[in-house]
Amino acid sequence: xxxxxxxxxxxxxxxxxxxxxxxxxxxxxxxxxxxxxxxxxxxxxxxxxxxxxxxxxxxxxxxxxxxxxxxxxxxxxxxxxxxxxxxxxxxxxxxxxxxxxxxxxxxxxxxxxxxxxxxxxxxxxxxxxxxxxxxxxxxxxxxxxxxxxxxxxxxxxxxxxxxxxxxxxxxxxxxxxxxxxxxxxxxxxxxxxx
Numbered sequence: 445x446x447x448x449x450x451x452x453x454x455x456x457x458x459x460x461x462x463x464x465x466x467x468x469x470x471x472x473x474x475x476x477x478x479x480x481x482x483x484x485x486x487x488x489x490x491x492x493x494x495x496x497x498x499x500x501x502x503x504x505x506x507x508x509x510x511x512x513x514x515x516x517x518x519x520x521x522x523x524x525x526x527x528x529x530x531x532x533x534x535x536x537x538x539x540x541x542x543x544x545x546x547x548x549x550x551x552x553x554x555x556x557x558x559x560x561x562x563x564x565x566x567x568x569x570x571x572x573x574x575x576x577x578x579x580x581x582x583x584x585x586x587x588x589x590x591x592x593x594x595x596x597x598x599x600x601x602x603x604x605x606x607x608x609x610x611x612x613x614x615x616x617x618x619x620x621x622x623x624x625x626x627x628x629x630x631x632x633x634x635x636x637x638x
Contacts, residue, residue, distance in 0.1 A: 447474060454482050454498075457491045462498070472501040480509040487515040492526055505531040512543040520548025520564065523557030528564070538571055546576035553582035553599055554589040561599050565606035572608045579615035583608050587620045592629035600635050610636050 450470065453461040462482075466472060474482050483503040486494040495515070499505070505516045516536040519527040528536075528548070538547065549572060552560040561582070564570050573581055580588065583603045590596035604610060613619045624633040 447476065450474060450482065451476050451485060454485045454491070454494055455489055457489065457494050459493055459497055462494065466497065466501040472498050472503040473507060478510045480513070481507045481515065483507070483515040484509055484513060484518060487518050487524065487527055490524060492530065495527060495530060499530070499534050505534050506537045506540045508540065512541070514540055517542050517548050520560055521551035521555070523552060523555065523560045525559045525563055528560060532567060538569065544576045544578060547571060547574045549582045550574070550576055550580070550585050554585040556590060556595040556599065558595055558598055558602070562602050565602050565608070572603060572606055573612060575612065581608065581612050583610060584612070584614060584620050587623045587629065587632060592627060592632055597631045597635065600632050604635060
Protein backbone atom coordinates (compact mmCIF):
# COMPACT_ATOMS: atom_id res chain seq x y z
CA UNK A 445 0.00 0.00 0.00
CA UNK A 446 1.23 3.49 -0.80
CA UNK A 447 2.45 5.70 2.05
CA UNK A 448 -0.11 8.39 1.12
CA UNK A 449 -2.98 5.97 1.68
CA UNK A 450 -1.65 5.01 5.11
CA UNK A 451 -1.13 8.64 6.07
CA UNK A 452 -4.71 9.49 5.03
CA UNK A 453 -6.00 6.57 7.10
CA UNK A 454 -4.11 7.90 10.15
CA UNK A 455 -5.38 11.46 9.55
CA UNK A 456 -8.94 10.17 9.26
CA UNK A 457 -8.57 8.01 12.38
CA UNK A 458 -9.35 4.87 10.40
CA UNK A 459 -8.08 2.53 13.11
CA UNK A 460 -9.33 -0.66 11.43
CA UNK A 461 -7.38 -0.02 8.22
CA UNK A 462 -4.20 1.00 10.04
CA UNK A 463 -4.40 -1.96 12.44
CA UNK A 464 -4.81 -4.38 9.52
CA UNK A 465 -1.82 -2.85 7.74
CA UNK A 466 0.32 -3.03 10.88
CA UNK A 467 -0.64 -6.69 11.33
CA UNK A 468 0.46 -7.24 7.72
CA UNK A 469 3.88 -5.77 8.46
CA UNK A 470 3.51 -2.02 7.93
CA UNK A 471 6.33 -0.08 9.64
CA UNK A 472 4.75 1.89 12.49
CA UNK A 473 7.48 4.51 12.06
CA UNK A 474 6.70 5.33 8.44
CA UNK A 475 7.19 9.04 7.66
CA UNK A 476 5.67 11.51 5.22
CA UNK A 477 7.49 14.01 2.99
CA UNK A 478 8.15 16.30 5.97
CA UNK A 479 9.55 13.38 7.99
CA UNK A 480 6.46 13.39 10.22
CA UNK A 481 5.87 9.95 11.71
CA UNK A 482 2.46 8.30 11.71
CA UNK A 483 2.39 8.86 15.48
CA UNK A 484 3.06 12.57 15.06
CA UNK A 485 0.33 12.76 12.41
CA UNK A 486 -2.09 11.04 14.80
CA UNK A 487 -1.05 13.56 17.48
CA UNK A 488 -1.53 16.52 15.14
CA UNK A 489 -5.15 15.36 14.77
CA UNK A 490 -5.66 14.41 18.44
CA UNK A 491 -6.35 10.73 17.66
CA UNK A 492 -5.58 8.90 20.91
CA UNK A 493 -6.91 5.50 19.82
CA UNK A 494 -4.77 5.65 16.69
CA UNK A 495 -1.76 6.60 18.83
CA UNK A 496 -2.36 3.58 21.09
CA UNK A 497 -2.47 1.23 18.09
CA UNK A 498 0.72 2.69 16.62
CA UNK A 499 2.52 2.45 19.96
CA UNK A 500 1.49 -1.20 20.27
CA UNK A 501 3.34 -1.82 17.01
CA UNK A 502 6.51 0.00 18.00
CA UNK A 503 5.92 3.65 17.08
CA UNK A 504 8.57 5.92 18.60
CA UNK A 505 7.38 8.89 20.68
CA UNK A 506 10.67 10.76 20.24
CA UNK A 507 11.02 10.43 16.46
CA UNK A 508 11.43 13.96 15.09
CA UNK A 509 10.10 15.51 11.90
CA UNK A 510 11.97 17.95 9.69
CA UNK A 511 10.70 20.85 11.85
CA UNK A 512 11.97 19.04 15.00
CA UNK A 513 8.48 18.17 16.30
CA UNK A 514 7.99 14.76 17.88
CA UNK A 515 4.71 13.25 19.05
CA UNK A 516 5.68 13.99 22.66
CA UNK A 517 6.83 17.57 22.00
CA UNK A 518 3.73 18.38 19.95
CA UNK A 519 1.39 16.88 22.56
CA UNK A 520 2.95 19.22 25.14
CA UNK A 521 2.86 22.26 22.89
CA UNK A 522 -0.80 21.65 22.05
CA UNK A 523 -1.97 20.82 25.58
CA UNK A 524 -3.02 17.22 24.87
CA UNK A 525 -2.71 15.80 28.38
CA UNK A 526 -4.05 12.30 27.62
CA UNK A 527 -1.53 11.85 24.80
CA UNK A 528 1.27 13.29 26.95
CA UNK A 529 0.53 10.73 29.68
CA UNK A 530 0.53 7.96 27.09
CA UNK A 531 3.87 9.09 25.67
CA UNK A 532 5.41 9.41 29.13
CA UNK A 533 4.47 5.75 29.63
CA UNK A 534 6.17 4.87 26.33
CA UNK A 535 9.62 6.33 26.82
CA UNK A 536 9.28 10.07 26.17
CA UNK A 537 12.79 11.53 26.35
CA UNK A 538 13.35 14.84 28.10
CA UNK A 539 16.49 15.71 26.15
CA UNK A 540 14.84 15.76 22.72
CA UNK A 541 14.14 19.40 21.91
CA UNK A 542 11.97 21.39 19.51
CA UNK A 543 13.23 23.90 16.95
CA UNK A 544 13.73 26.47 19.72
CA UNK A 545 15.81 23.95 21.69
CA UNK A 546 12.93 23.78 24.14
CA UNK A 547 11.09 21.02 25.99
CA UNK A 548 7.41 20.06 25.83
CA UNK A 549 6.84 22.24 28.92
CA UNK A 550 8.01 25.59 27.56
CA UNK A 551 5.33 26.13 24.86
CA UNK A 552 2.71 24.76 27.25
CA UNK A 553 3.63 27.56 29.67
CA UNK A 554 3.49 30.13 26.88
CA UNK A 555 0.06 28.97 25.71
CA UNK A 556 -1.49 28.70 29.15
CA UNK A 557 -2.10 24.93 29.23
CA UNK A 558 -2.47 24.55 32.99
CA UNK A 559 -2.99 20.77 33.15
CA UNK A 560 -0.09 20.13 30.79
CA UNK A 561 2.17 22.30 32.93
CA UNK A 562 0.95 20.56 36.09
CA UNK A 563 1.64 17.11 34.61
CA UNK A 564 5.12 17.89 33.30
CA UNK A 565 6.19 19.98 36.30
CA UNK A 566 5.37 17.02 38.54
CA UNK A 567 6.93 14.37 36.30
CA UNK A 568 10.01 12.91 37.96
CA UNK A 569 13.27 14.17 36.43
CA UNK A 570 11.52 16.54 33.99
CA UNK A 571 13.87 19.52 33.42
CA UNK A 572 11.59 22.38 34.51
CA UNK A 573 14.47 24.86 34.51
CA UNK A 574 15.60 24.04 30.96
CA UNK A 575 16.61 27.18 29.02
CA UNK A 576 15.77 27.29 25.31
CA UNK A 577 17.82 29.03 22.62
CA UNK A 578 15.96 32.30 23.26
CA UNK A 579 17.29 32.22 26.83
CA UNK A 580 13.92 31.44 28.39
CA UNK A 581 12.62 28.81 30.82
CA UNK A 582 8.96 27.77 30.93
CA UNK A 583 8.45 30.21 33.80
CA UNK A 584 9.96 33.03 31.76
CA UNK A 585 7.71 32.23 28.78
CA UNK A 586 4.63 32.30 31.01
CA UNK A 587 5.60 35.81 32.13
CA UNK A 588 6.90 37.25 28.84
CA UNK A 589 4.41 35.69 26.42
CA UNK A 590 1.45 35.31 28.79
CA UNK A 591 -1.05 38.05 29.57
CA UNK A 592 -0.82 38.01 33.37
CA UNK A 593 -4.32 36.52 33.70
CA UNK A 594 -5.41 33.91 36.26
CA UNK A 595 -4.26 30.97 34.15
CA UNK A 596 -0.73 32.36 33.89
CA UNK A 597 -0.73 33.13 37.61
CA UNK A 598 -1.67 29.49 38.22
CA UNK A 599 1.11 28.29 35.91
CA UNK A 600 3.68 30.37 37.78
CA UNK A 601 2.35 28.96 41.06
CA UNK A 602 2.52 25.36 39.78
CA UNK A 603 6.09 25.81 38.53
CA UNK A 604 7.16 27.47 41.76
CA UNK A 605 5.63 24.71 43.91
CA UNK A 606 7.32 22.09 41.70
CA UNK A 607 10.71 23.66 42.43
CA UNK A 608 11.29 25.83 39.37
CA UNK A 609 13.93 28.48 39.91
CA UNK A 610 12.19 31.86 39.79
CA UNK A 611 15.33 33.95 39.39
CA UNK A 612 16.93 32.58 36.20
CA UNK A 613 17.47 35.66 34.00
CA UNK A 614 17.28 35.75 30.21
CA UNK A 615 20.34 36.38 28.03
CA UNK A 616 19.96 40.13 28.73
CA UNK A 617 20.11 39.55 32.49
CA UNK A 618 16.42 40.37 33.05
CA UNK A 619 14.63 38.15 35.58
CA UNK A 620 11.01 36.91 35.45
CA UNK A 621 10.22 39.25 38.36
CA UNK A 622 11.54 42.25 36.44
CA UNK A 623 9.46 41.30 33.40
CA UNK A 624 6.36 40.83 35.56
CA UNK A 625 6.86 44.24 37.18
CA UNK A 626 7.57 45.94 33.84
CA UNK A 627 4.38 44.46 32.38
CA UNK A 628 2.26 45.41 35.39
CA UNK A 629 1.52 41.80 36.37
CA UNK A 630 1.15 42.53 40.08
CA UNK A 631 -0.15 39.09 41.05
CA UNK A 632 2.64 37.27 39.24
CA UNK A 633 5.24 39.67 40.66
CA UNK A 634 3.89 38.92 44.15
CA UNK A 635 4.18 35.17 43.53
CA UNK A 636 7.76 35.57 42.34
CA UNK A 637 8.71 37.66 45.39
CA UNK A 638 7.05 35.35 47.92
